[in-house]
Amino acid sequence: MNQKHLFGSFFHLGLAIIATIFVTPSCQQRSEQNGMDESAFVFETTNIKGNEAEYSRPALITGHISNREAYPKTTEISIVIPFYDRVSEKQTSTIYEDAFAFSFVPYAPRTISMPPYIDHLMICPGDSIHVELDFADLGKVVYSGEGAENNEKFNDFFVRFYLRDWPGFSEWELDSGGEPVLRKYEHADAFVAAIKQKLGSHLSRLNEFIHEAQPSPELIALCRKEIEADYYSALIQGLLGYKDLQKEDVLAYFQVKDAEPLFSEDCMSGNLFELSSNIATWVFSSLDRKEVLRLANDYNAQGDFLKQATKNNMLRQMLLTHFYNQLLEANEVDRFEEYFANFNENVTYPLLKLSTRDRYVLKKAWQENPRALSEAILNADKPRDGQAIVMKENEGLKLLRSVIAQEEKMVVYVTIGATWCPASRQELPFQQSLAADEKGKPLRVVNFWLDSGADDLDSIALGIENYHLTDAQRAGLDPILHLGRGIPFYILIDKEGVIVDFGEYLRPSIPETRTKIEAYLGQ
Numbered sequence: 001m002n003q004k005h006l007f008g009s010f011f012h013l014g015l016a017i018i019a020t021i022f023v024t025p026s027c028q029q030r031s032e033q034n035g036m037d038e039s040a041f042v043f044e045t046t047n048i049k050g051n052e053a054e055y056s057r058p059a060l061i062t063g064h065i066s067n068r069e070a071y072p073k074t075t076e077i078s079i080v081i082p083f084y085d086r087v088s089e090k091q092t093s094t095i096y097e098d099a100f101a102f103s104f105v106p107y108a109p110r111t112i113s114m115p116p117y118i119d120h121l122m123i124c125p126g127d128s129i130h131v132e133l134d135f136a137d138l139g140k141v142v143y144s145g146e147g148a149e150n151n152e153k154f155n156d157f158f159v160r161f162y163l164r165d166w167p168g169f170s171e172w173e174l175d176s177g178g179e180p181v182l183r184k185y186e187h188a189d190a191f192v193a194a195i196k197q198k199l200g201s202h203l204s205r206l207n208e209f210i211h212e213a214q215p216s217p218e219l220i221a222l223c224r225k226e227i228e229a230d231y232y233s234a235l236i237q238g239l240l241g242y243k244d245l246q247k248e249d250v251l252a253y254f255q256v257k258d259a260e261p262l263f264s265e266d267c268m269s270g271n272l273f274e275l276s277s278n279i280a281t282w283v284f285s286s287l288d289r290k291e292v293l294r295l296a297n298d299y300n301a302q303g304d305f306l307k308q309a310t311k312n313n314m315l316r317q318m319l320l321t322h323f324y325n326q327l328l329e330a331n332e333v334d335r336f337e338e339y340f341a342n343f344n345e346n347v348t349y350p351l352l353k354l355s356t357r358d359r360y361v362l363k364k365a366w367q368e369n370p371r372a373l374s375e376a377i378l379n380a381d382k383p384r385d386g387q388a389i390v391m392k393e394n395e396g397l398k399l400l401r402s403v404i405a406q407e408e409k410m411v412v413y414v415t416i417g418a419t420w421c422p423a424s425r426q427e428l429p430f431q432q433s434l435a436a437d438e439k440g441k442p443l444r445v446v447n448f449w450l451d452s453g454a455d456d457l458d459s460i461a462l463g464i465e466n467y468h469l470t471d472a473q474r475a476g477l478d479p480i481l482h483l484g485r486g487i488p489f490y491i492l493i494d495k496e497g498v499i500v501d502f503g504e505y506l507r508p509s510i511p512e513t514r515t516k517i518e519a520y521l522g523q
Helices: 003-023 027-033 148-161 188-213 217-245 256-262 271-285 289-296 299-307 313-329 333-339 341-346 350-368 370-378 395-405 422-437 471-481 511-521
Strands: 059-066 076-080 090-094 099-104 110-114 118-123 128-134 141-145 170-174 180-184 411-417 443-449 464-468 489-493 499-503
Touching: 059 118, 076 099, 090 099, 118 128, 118 148, 118 217, 128 148, 141 148, 148 188, 148 217, 188 217, 217 256, 217 271, 256 271, 256 313, 271 299, 271 313, 289 299, 299 313, 299 333, 299 341, 313 333, 313 341, 313 350, 333 350, 350 370, 370 395, 370 499, 395 411, 395 464, 395 471, 411 422, 411 511, 422 443, 422 464, 489 511
Parallel strands: 059 128, 411 443, 443 464
Antiparallel strands: 059 099, 076 090, 076 110, 110 118, 128 141, 170 180, 411 489, 489 499
16 A cells, blocks of 8 residues: 555545535434334335346355465455445455355356456356466466356456556656656646547557457457546546646536446446446536535435436446445445435346345444444454464554553544545544543544654644554555545444444544544443
């Protein structure tokens, strides 16, 4: 995890703040809605399109590792299943006798990944795919089973033909002295010209791949979708940068209809989740402040607004799915139940509806028993019961556990941020105010700084514990909490040492965060 990567992730998050007000209703609205009869909540699935016997079939991925002695401390292999949720998108398999296995229900043809070995793996319901990994040559991956040829060529496409190097609103480059500097295009016109030129270059490389590999028509369409979805995401993020920081009018550079052809039911490329999220941010950012305020307290109106943003049925479903998964990602299960009627009625694609149901069930269970998930997070580097293996201690989790254990019967509010991150610095006055207002109460306010070299903390240290994370600690926390998506990130721990809330939305500037903290202080 490096600063360049985190800066890009944070910057995307900063742009998305435009839309986050739509998932943070007032405390008054919540109290008015709490009288809901939970027995009336029914997650309707009878309107799902497709043959249930087909889309509900599990897929099996098995694997074998040769030359494992090259990395003897590697004890697990993981797959990442893209969706709109940051907690439940990862599965891990322990390596046993140089073998591993996964079984999950993909619900539709889709792409997943097995980092750092396979960036993109095409999987369908009912597939049985075997993967041979060579730890002495990590670029060498051999597939067998159903879909083997497509996956061999798909992997080859990413290794040799598509490097995903898109221009950004601002970019790191080396100056004449070899030092990294941040460069910005002077005007949106220059940025758009540069990114369109890069699109042409990537499409030209795709044609080379097609000529050499002779892939199937389905794989050609998927590879083209990968390139164009990445292009539109980079375009939208860059344009919103100009709009937000340089106050340029950028609406003419992108129309939602431009990206609509990418959204279809034939195969769900993982980067379409990011693109639809970016499109949601784009359409909300086009509203004037009066319209934003009108929609802010009306979830049904927000759902209707998203439905009207596109004529493409799949994109419409993805926009609604993103909207409601923001509630789940913010751990607002009760609000999901109260306001999800638009989603329930309008989302019919199995992958979107059933994956959201799975995440709802997970979040609901965590809400009712947070200790189980908390222990799973905090002890992710510990062997499970019955596992006779030696696992390397995760330095990031080791630090988090030590901070929690320092003093019992204290609520702990952790911020993971960086001094070079504007959003982190923007929240600091609210964090200071929280620490001052709750002084004398059993609350510890803690900062985990990702930039270990920053020393000027005198102005923000009063009443706040500050830790500079080492490279190993940063790398340890990233895969557990998915920090790569953006900072600042927050963790709330109750007096029993249980993680009871976490996410980007737990900002100290939001009054509801203060309400949550005070509730745990009073327990």
